[in-house]
Amino acid sequence: MPRQGDRRHSPRVELYQRIVAAIDDGTFPPGARLPSEPDLAARLGVSRPxxxxxxxxxxxxxxxxxxxxxGSTVNQLPPAPGLERLLPVEDLLGPGAVRCRRLAVDLEEPTDFSGYHLRLAPSARACFWETVVDIDGVPxxxxxxxxxxxxxxxxxDPELAAVFDAAPEGPATTMLAAFLAVAPRSMTARSTLGAxxxxxxxxxxxSRPPETAALIVTQTVAVSGRPVLAAKYLFPAGAPLLHLAPRR
Structure with missing residues (x-):
C-alpha cells in the first residue's frame, strides 16, 4: 500500500534537518514562533511549496x-526519558482481544522521517512495517x-536483526513488540504527541473517513544511544484510551 506523506531521500531531508538544527541551536527556541512562510522560505533559500x-x-x-x-510555533522539548515505561502499542490499548494485521513489509531507502530519526546514510536501507492493530475486531x-x-x-544487537528473519514465521506484531521481546532491558525512547x-x-x-481526527505518537527507540527504531502510531478518534504506566 502506498504510504501517505512519504518522500524519498531528497533536498527536503536537508531542509528538515536545517530547521531542526536551528531549533536545537536556539535560533528558534521552544515556544518561539517561526517566521512567516514567505520570510522563512526566503531566509532558507527554498520554495514555499x-x-x-x-x-x-x-x-x-x-x-x-x-x-x-x-503561523508555526516550536513545541517545548520532550521530557527526559524515564517518565514512562517503554511498551508496545499492543499493551497500551488496554483490555480486549488484540490482533495485528501486517499491511506492508518493505526494505526501502531513507525517507525524510526515517533518515532523520535513524541517522541513515543515503545508501542505507531501512526495514519498514505497516501494521493495523485491532482491539476486539475494531481498528x-x-x-x-x-x-x-x-x-x-x-x-x-544481533538479536534485533534476527527479528526480521523470524517475522514471516510467527504471528504479526508491531516492530516495537518484536524488538522488546528480544532486548527488553536495553532500550530507551523519546516520544512526542501531536494531532x-x-x-x-x-x-x-x-475503516474510517479520511477527515477523522487522530492522535499521533512519534517515537524514536535507541540502544546505548544508537537509534534502532523510528515510528509513527496513529490513534483515530474513538479508539480505546491509552493506558500509560509510570516507570518502576
Missing part, C-alpha cells in the same frame, strides 16, 4: 504546531515503523 511540505512533516513529528492564521491504531539498516542493527487527520490511505486501512 517545498517549505510547506517540510512544515507539515515537522508538525506530524511533534516538532512544531501550526495554526491557521497564527485502534495505524503503525508505521522503520528499523535501522541491518548492518547497524547487527552491530548494536493530525487520517487521510485517504490510512482512513481506508482503519
Amino acid at each position: 517545498a517549505l510547506r511540505e517540510v512544515l507539515i512533516l515537522l508538525q506530524e513529528d511533534g516538532v512544531i504546531t501550526r495554526r491557521q492564521g497564527s 485502534a491504531c495505524f503503525a508505521h515503523e522503520w528499523a535501522a539498516d541491518r548492518t547497524d542493527l547487527e552491530a548494536v 493530525t487527520t487520517l487521510g485517504k490511505e490510512r482512513g481506508a486501512a482503519t
Whole structure:
C-alpha cells in the first residue's frame, strides 16, 4: 500500500534537518514562533511549496504546531526519558482481544522521517512495517515503523536483526513488540504527541473517513544511544484510551 506523506531521500531531508538544527541551536527556541512562510522560505533559500511540505512533516513529528492564521510555533522539548515505561502499542490499548494485521513489509531507502530519526546514510536501507492493530475486531491504531539498516542493527544487537528473519514465521506484531521481546532491558525512547487527520490511505486501512481526527505518537527507540527504531502510531478518534504506566 502506498504510504501517505512519504518522500524519498531528497533536498527536503536537508531542509528538515536545517530547521531542526536551528531549533536545537536556539535560533528558534521552544515556544518561539517561526517566521512567516514567505520570510522563512526566503531566509532558507527554498520554495514555499517545498517549505510547506517540510512544515507539515515537522508538525506530524511533534516538532512544531501550526495554526491557521497564527503561523508555526516550536513545541517545548520532550521530557527526559524515564517518565514512562517503554511498551508496545499492543499493551497500551488496554483490555480486549488484540490482533495485528501486517499491511506492508518493505526494505526501502531513507525517507525524510526515517533518515532523520535513524541517522541513515543515503545508501542505507531501512526495514519498514505497516501494521493495523485491532482491539476486539475494531481498528485502534495505524503503525508505521522503520528499523535501522541491518548492518547497524547487527552491530548494536544481533538479536534485533534476527527479528526480521523470524517475522514471516510467527504471528504479526508491531516492530516495537518484536524488538522488546528480544532486548527488553536495553532500550530507551523519546516520544512526542501531536494531532493530525487520517487521510485517504490510512482512513481506508482503519475503516474510517479520511477527515477523522487522530492522535499521533512519534517515537524514536535507541540502544546505548544508537537509534534502532523510528515510528509513527496513529490513534483515530474513538479508539480505546491509552493506558500509560509510570516507570518502576
